[in-house]
Amino acid sequence: MIPMSFLLLAWLIFVAIFVLFAILTIAVHIRFGISNPITTVSAGIFLTVSILVILATGIYFLQVDWSKNVGLFNANSFGTQQSVSEFEL
Amino acid sequence: MFDLQHLPNAVPGEKIVHFLRRHPITLLPVAFGYLLVTLIPIFGFGYLFIYEPNITHNPVFFPVIILLSSVIFLFAWLILFHMFMDYYLDIWVVTTRRILSIEQTGLFNRIVSELRLYRIQDVTAQINGFLHTVLNFGFLEIQTAGEKTRFVFEEIPRPMTVSKSILELSEVDRREHLDESIENLGGKP
Numbered sequence: 001m002i003p004m005s006f007l008l009l010a011w012l013i014f015v016a017i018f019v020l021f022a023i024l025t026i027a028v029h030i031r032f033g034i035s036n037p038i039t040t041v042s043a044g045i046f047l048t049v050s051i052l053v054i055l056a057t058g059i060y061f062l063q064v065d066w067s068k069n070v071g072l073f074n075a076n077s078f079g080t081q082q083s084v085s086e087f088e089l
Numbered sequence: 090m091f092d093l094q095h096l097p098n099a100v101p102g103e104k105i106v107h108f109l110r111r112h113p114i115t116l117l118p119v120a121f122g123y124l125l126v127t128l129i130p131i132f133g134f135g136y137l138f139i140y141e142p143n144i145t146h147n148p149v150f151f152p153v154i155i156l157l158s159s160v161i162f163l164f165a166w167l168i169l170f171h172m173f174m175d176y177y178l179d180i181w182v183v184t185t186r187r188i189l190s191i192e193q194t195g196l197f198n199r200i201v202s203e204l205r206l207y208r209i210q211d212v213t214a215q216i217n218g219f220l221h222t223v224l225n226f227g228f229l230e231i232q233t234a235g236e237k238t239r240f241v242f243e244e245i246p247r248p249m250t251v252s253k254s255i256l257e258l259s260e261v262d263r264r265e266h267l268d269e270s271i272e273n274l275g276g277k278p
Contacts, residue, residue, distance in 0.1 A: 004149065004152065004153075007152075007153060007156055008156070011156050011159070011160060014160045014163075014164075015160075015163070018160075018163045018164065018167060021167055021196075022167060024196055025167065025170060025171065025174065025196065028174070028178075028193070028196055029174050029177075029178070032178050032191075032193060032199065033177060033178060034180075038177070039177075042170075042173065042177070046166070046170045049166060050163065050166060050167075053159060053162060053163060053166075054159075054163070057155060057156075057159040060152075060155060061152070061155075061156075064148070064152045065148060068148065068149050069149075070149055070153060
């Protein structure tokens, strides 16, 4: 059983890596791209969609109970510890 | 259109004749990728909400699905933007005095090469394959005197027209360069 908070931590690490690469990518795109609307619009679309996805996921995660555990290797026990014990009872 | 002031080491009196990128059709895999990345989550989550409501109401399984799919989406989005950037930042500029090749490979590799038109020895245009022939795009190789390295314009539109234009421009530039050299040596052109 893996605590769900570990998965949240892994997600945060992945998002941090994504943000780092996204900043570098946008910096290169703006610096070396020709100063015309396509450069600005493409960078804007990329940033807007990325921010929307991270925000939407973050807002959903605020409602999740991260104190539960995940059973990854046993399909029958995939779920909370409580639900497994209820099933056994 | 491209502004001359953005060109590195501008030569006085030069004018832009061709501003080239790869043919837009080469962006088709990127467009297809964007389509997949956008449609898969819409249809995937739509399917789950309609046909598998027990999964969407599971307090553990569904957050894990959201977590994984958001990470996969974000990195796919980043990779696709990199592919677009690779297309967008690779440019070839032909002016009345020189040829500039600007190629971006990855985030940290950028190659800017310059070639004076009077140094051009031969130009080869290549159109290979069905799609290249139908849409009239292909490769252009420029060979300079005494150098092994060649300038390669990759998958540019109308390579035959561009090669003809480059040969004409190089002829004009060669004549002007010869006149300048004779003037510098003190003779009459």
